[in-house]
Amino acid sequence: MRSSLLRSVKTLARPTTARAYSVDSVPSRKVTVLGAAGGIGQPLSLLMKLNPLVSQLALYDIGGTPGVAADVSHINSRSEVAGYMGDDQLGLALEGSDVVIIPAGVPRKPGMTRDDLFNINAGIVKSLCTAIAKYCPHAIVNMISNPVNSTVPIAAEVFKKAGIYDEKKLFGVTTLDVVRAKTFYAGKANVNVAEVNVPVVGGHAGVTILPLFSQATPKANLSQEDIQALTKRTQDGGTEVVEAKAGKGSATLSMAYAGAIFADACLKGLNGVPDVVECSYVQSTITELPFFASKVRLGKNGVEEVLGLGPLSDYEKEGLEKLKPELKSSIEKGIEFAKKN
Numbered sequence: 001m002r003s004s005l006l007r008s009v010k011t012l013a014r015p016t017t018a019r020a021y022s023v024d025s026v027p028s029r030k031v032t033v034l035g036a037a038g039g040i041g042q043p044l045s046l047l048m049k050l051n052p053l054v055s056q057l058a059l060y061d062i063g064g065t066p067g068v069a070a071d072v073s074h075i076n077s078r079s080e081v082a083g084y085m086g087d088d089q090l091g092l093a094l095e096g097s098d099v100v101i102i103p104a105g106v107p108r109k110p111g112m113t114r115d116d117l118f119n120i121n122a123g124i125v126k127s128l129c130t131a132i133a134k135y136c137p138h139a140i141v142n143m144i145s146n147p148v149n150s151t152v153p154i155a156a157e158v159f160k161k162a163g164i165y166d167e168k169k170l171f172g173v174t175t176l177d178v179v180r181a182k183t184f185y186a187g188k189a190n191v192n193v194a195e196v197n198v199p200v201v202g203g204h205a206g207v208t209i210l211p212l213f214s215q216a217t218p219k220a221n222l223s224q225e226d227i228q229a230l231t232k233r234t235q236d237g238g239t240e241v242v243e244a245k246a247g248k249g250s251a252t253l254s255m256a257y258a259g260a261i262f263a264d265a266c267l268k269g270l271n272g273v274p275d276v277v278e279c280s281y282v283q284s285t286i287t288e289l290p291f292f293a294s295k296v297r298l299g300k301n302g303v304e305e306v307l308g309l310g311p312l313s314d315y316e317k318e319g320l321e322k323l324k325p326e327l328k329s330s331i332e333k334g335i336e337f338a339k340k341n
């Protein structure tokens with residue numbers, strides 16, 4: 001899937017006309033990015049403009065989108081781009097959308113947890129999801145805004161209240177955890193990173209991020225010490241970037257890459273491509289928690305199948321039990337917020 005995105009990028013990077021591929025065989029798909037002028041939003045908008053599965057790209061933010069849209073629109077790829085700014089244009093940005101990607105909200109600064117963003121981002125996510133329920137109730141939603149462990153349950157509650165909740169269409173984007181786990185594993189195991197697969201389950205914050213290195217391929221004989229160090233680095237990947245950026249935000253470029261991969265997988269699923277599997281934080285029954293990240297098969301209606309955890313090592317079983325209380329309380333916090341507000 002990553003290689004197909006890279007293939008798409010390479011194809012579109014050639015100085016060709018927009019007719020270099022057959023648009024007739026690819027369905028029309030509208031993608032909306034909410035928070036498109038931000039640190040993630042801008043590179044993500046660029047990557048979605050390069051995706052030949054997109055026919056209409058709507059870029060929405062509270063400010064700055066006319067410039068981003070004008071800039072991105074000059075790229076000679078398939079989609080038509082439009083910028084929308086401010087509350088009164090949100091409906092237009094969303095109408096007819098097949099996939100809505102939400103990287104809107106504030107990022108962390110050093111010393112903060114993702115949960116410290118709750119007070120500001122919960123309200124932003126709630127109001128954007130209220131608009132989604134009104135203007136594109138059947139769209140697939142890719143939630144990037146943190147804390148994902150709580151913002152996805154908030155979105156679910158907003159959609160329930162509006163009477164349009166479809167658990168198959170709501171996704172917390174945890175692809176960056178998978179991207180990191182693959183990179184770190186390849187480095188340690190000295191294998192070709194392009195061939196690496198590592199499922200990451202649980203949630204998207206600290207210990208709730210549980211990479212399953214026992215299932216990583218290609219297999220490598222790593223020591224338990226190496227596995228523990230890789231697990232910790234994956235769990236702390238976001239903090240590593242926050243500290244390196246020293247007050248200037250969190251991961252934006254790697255997140256845009258990860259967000260583009262996940263949106264591409266959703267579009268492929270919608271278009272009927274078989275066997276599209278990605279890890280994502282979704283409504284789930286594979287543990288006792290109502291939301292959980294695991295491998296998910298994507299299809300024409302969004303989630304086609306939530307896949308199980310597979311065999312876990314003792315270390316992973318321990319990690320799974322450890323993450324449950326924190327994930328449970330983040331889910332409850334989100335649900336409570338949405339019910340009260």
Ligand SMILES: NC(=O)c1ccc[n+]([C@@H]2O[C@H](COP(=O)([O-])OP(=O)(O)OC[C@H]3O[C@@H](n4cnc5c(N)ncnc54)[C@H](O)[C@@H]3O)[C@@H](O)[C@H]2O)c1
Nearest residue numbers: 035037038039040061062103104105106107144145146255
């Ligand atoms: N899921 C993940 O793996 C992951 C990874 C990285 C960052 N994030 C999260 O993504 C979010 C965005 O990060 P960023 O670095 O792009 O931040 P940023 O501050 O650079 O950009 C956020 C954008 O959201 C916009 N915005 C604010 N309120 C809005 C509203 N009501 N409607 C539309 N747009 C609105 C802002 O104007 C800004 O352009 C943060 O919450 C961050 O923690 C998640």
Ligand SMILES: O=C(O)C[C@H](O)C(=O)O
Nearest residue numbers: 108146237238239250251
């Ligand atoms: O770490 C953050 O705050 C941003 C994001 O969740 C990440 O994993 O990079």
